[in-house]
Amino acid sequence: MRRLARTLLLSSLALLPLMAPMEAGAETVLRRGIGSAPGTIDPGKADLHPESIVIYDLYEGLLTPGPEGKPIAGAAGSWEVSPDGRTYTFHLRPEGRWSDGTKVTAKDFVYAWRRLASPVQASPYAYYVWPIVNGKEVTAGTKPPTELGVEAVGDLIFRVKLVEPAAYFLGQIAHQSMSPVKEGVPAGQVVGNGAYKLAESIPQTHLKLVKNPNFRDAANVKIDTVMHYVTENVDTELKRYRAGELDVTYTLPITAVDWARKEAGADYTPTPTYSTFFLAANLTHEPWKSNPKLRAALSMAIDRDVIVNKVLQGDLRPAYTFTPPGRVAGYEPPRPAWADLPAAERDAQAKKLLVEAGYGPGGKPLPPVEVLMTQNENNKRTLIAVSAMWKQKLGVETVLNNQEFRVVSSIGNQKTYKDLLFYGWIGDFPDPINFLKLLRSDVAQQNYPAYENKAYDALLDRANASLDPAERLSLLGQAENLYLADFPLIPIFHNTRRRLVNPRVVGWNRTPLDQNPSRFLDVKG
The missing domain is CATH 3.40.190.10 (Periplasmic binding protein-like II)
Structure with missing residues (x-):
């Protein structure tokens, strides 16, 4: 039994009791x-991390997260990919069963993926079907879900046709949203x-x-x-x-x-974790929509080392890019040049940018900036520190709007927050596209700042079409440089759970x- 730490904070906590030996045959x-x-445990509707923990216990996709976190064979025991990278054929396990005892078939995956794509479903992960033939058209409502490029070849063969090669596709289909769903299950039943x-x-x-x-x-x-x-x-x-x-x-x-x-x-x-906590600026309205210098000034004025090491007490990493570094072999996100400046020079640049944006000394006053955040102590401490830095260095006042996690997520998806949104994103599969895709102009819900840059979208399209892994990652790096120059969001730290x-x-x-x-x-x- 461990000694109780002699601190005022934990003095009221009981020690963990010793566990009695488990009897043979006892329930584990x-x-x-x-x-x-969880707001839902429907794999076609969920988009929050706590929801995924439950869903991965209840459902198994074609591939599934393994014990070490990497995708492994799930409902599909094997698969083949055509030489051109555009046709995937999955062989379902004959022993696969639903919890009611009925057989899991390829038709269940056809139904689930069409449902995910349907505009009626309004899934936050509907864009996961975009690599599939007619995926974009189905999600946009210009073609019916029956036109999605998926088919059941008998009971145990599920075939998927892609518009173009997608190197990340196998990792993506291990995600909860692409789990099978049984048709005809009454509402409220799982x-x-x-x-x-x-x-x-x-x-x-x-x-x-x-x-x-x-x-x-x-x-x-x-x-x-x-x-x-x-x-x-x-x-x-x-x-x-x-x-x-x-x-x-x-x-x-x-x-x-x-x-x-x-x-x-x-x-x-x-x-x-493969994650980033960030501030997103609502680019659907002013003063954020057309003023990247204002967004840049706020970003440069944040001392991330102080946030990570003093406010959050270490273990975490300062973030200067949306995509976390050191997590994907062969890819390192481009680090912005200003990130390596001494703190005094960075602060001087932030003040200069604020003036050039039309605010600060000699300019118009910037109204208090409202930050929407989930109400917990960790977030509160982070944003109090950020607010103090903005006040001290730029004279910017901040108002913190605390809400429940699900409320913050919903408001972020709908882009109805006033100024800034504080949010965290943990990767769904280990590939930079997992982060970069969220900033596409055609992603509706999870593009939290509502960022639009057609050149950025085009680079992602070219990366997706490339069969050369090195070329693909190079194109993704170019795309990342574009959004870094536009400051649609302000990365603060890469999280450690x-x-x-x-x-x-x-x-x-x-x-x-x-x-x-x-x-x-x-x-x-």
């Missing part, structure tokens, strides 16, 4: 904190093909999942019951972990990080996409 239960309450099935859902409290006996690999699933606990309040979540009510936390409060490093031992599991994992949870890995499907875990007594 995993208790996971998942952060904010029939999945994953390792678990939904037994109970209590809003704002928990989702109880039990082992699915019809799962194709049920014999190798070790945990019987998974309790996904909603843990909006990070301080309360930590207390529940310390009281032995959770096996895994979703995150940690900033105030507990130093304690965790010193006192939590093997429980402390910091995980550098700081959480506690009880050592009795076996198989937990520190994966860049921050996914550990429960089917690959075990809990020892």
Whole structure:
């Protein structure tokens, strides 16, 4: 049993009790904190990380996140790609079953992908079908979903035709949004093909999942019951972990990080993720729409090293690009030249740009800038520090608008925030296109700043069409340079997920996409 840290902050927390040995044949239960309450667990509608954690337990795509976070064979046991890179043929496993015992067939994938593409569905991930023949036309409503380039060849062969080669396609189809969906399931019911099935859902409290006996690999699933606990309040979540009510936390409060490093031992599991936290400027209206110098001034005035090392207490990395560095072999995002200037020179440039933008000394006053943010202590500390830097260096006042996570996500998708949006994006698969695609002018919901640059779009199109990996990554780098010059968003830090994992949870890995499907875990007594 660990000694309780002698700090005022944690003095009220109970020590984690010793666990009694697990009886032979006893039910194995995993208790996971998942952060904010899922708004949906429909794979064709979800777009938040807490939702994905549950969905990957309930559904299995053609490919699926493996125990180390990389895509592995899922509902498809094998596949072939045509020499021109435009036709993918997937062979479904004959033992695949839905949780109701019926057979998983290629028609289920046809139905699910057409549904994802349909404008009626209004999925935030509808653009995932764009590489497919007629994908853009279907999402735009100019062609019916039946024209999407997917087909069932018998029960177990699913064929996909692409408009052009897409080197990232296999990684993309491991994403939750491309899971199969069974047609005809009544509203409110969940029939999945994953390792678990939904037994109970209590809003704002928990989702109880039990082992699915019809799962194709049920014999190798070790945990019987998974309790996904909603843990909006990070301080309360930590207390529940310390009281032995959770096996895994979703995150940690900033105030507990130093304690965790010193006192939590093997429980402390910091995980550098393929992610970026950023400020997006709403380019649908002024003063942001036509004033890149204003956006640049605000970006340059932020001392990211102070944010990361002092405010957030280390572990994280300062961000100067949307795409995280050091995560994809052969690709390093281009670092803007101003990022390497001494702080004093950077601040001087920020002041100069603010004046050139028409504000500051000799210009018109800039009204207080409203920042929409999710209400939690980590975000609050970050943005209080950013606000202080803007006030001290530029004389810019800031108003923080705190809302629930799902509310912030919805407002961001609809572009109805007033000035700036503080948000985080974690990659869905390990490829820079995962970030860069969000800034395409034809991406409706997840292009949070509503950025439009046709030259940028054209470079992404050329990269997608290239069969040469080096050429493709070079084109993506050129595209990244374009948006960096336009400052549609302000990257602040690349996140490290700081959480506690009880050592009795076996198989937990520190994966860049921050996914550990429960089917690959075990809990020892």
